[in-house]
Amino acid sequence: MRVLIDTTSAPSESLVDLYRPPRLPWLRVNMVSTVDGAANGESGTSGSINNEADKAVFDALRAQADAIVVGAGTARTEGYRVADVPLVIVSHAGRVPDQLRDAEPGAVLLAVCASAPGRAEATKTLGADQVIVVGDTQVDLVALKAALVARGLTNLLSEGGPHLLRDLIASGAADELCLTVVPRAIAGVHPRILTGESVGAELDLAVLLEQDGTLLARYLLR
């Protein structure tokens, strides 16, 4: 992988160094897109647009993370399973994705608001400690970040999806966006990496890497 831009003064060109958070706590979101802006491919998952270079960054980010924060939609569509670190599912409905209902205590946390319809059922399924209630009628993502930090989870990685990324940026909870642009254009009807009401976020490019035409960027939210 070639380093095209690096403003971080990383001590080496290893991916882990190039993707080290500048301070903790830190919350970043890692996404992949085609050149024409599709956030998923023909299969309806990001698995049909990502590639080897994206996987290398995906793994480097996971290796550093204390927890993975993911929207319930992505957990369902992509069939998320438990990981090496806690998986934090963000949900309005408060429903634990089916494949995660039998997870060991602590492997899956559910972030909901107080009025989430599935909250009582989720508490029964996961245990009260694993259900993080933040906000009355909406999940308060800034409060969620603080609640995770209070549990000692300070290096936070979100893997989307597009609704959650939009809300993480709109709320100011996100510090960084890691974006892989794969050299493909696919047209068709696909989500972009942010979905929802307009936001006006400005970003600074901190790192840009290239491998076989794939561009891998770290953008810092201003």
Ligand SMILES: NC(=O)c1ccc[n+]([C@@H]2O[C@H](COP(=O)([O-])OP(=O)(O)OC[C@H]3O[C@@H](n4cnc5c(N)ncnc54)[C@H](OP(=O)(O)O)[C@@H]3O)[C@@H](O)[C@H]2O)c1
């Ligand atoms: N290109 C990429 O890097 C990438 C990454 C991830 C996903 N994807 C793709 O994106 C598609 C899924 O898109 P999506 O927009 O549905 O993903 P999403 O944002 O993960 O899912 C939306 C659902 O997640 C929950 N959610 C998201 N934001 C929330 C918030 N602020 N508060 C409370 N709950 C929240 C809600 O779940 P409930 O319905 O349970 O209330 C909502 O219905 C899939 O095709 C997936 O493959 C692409």
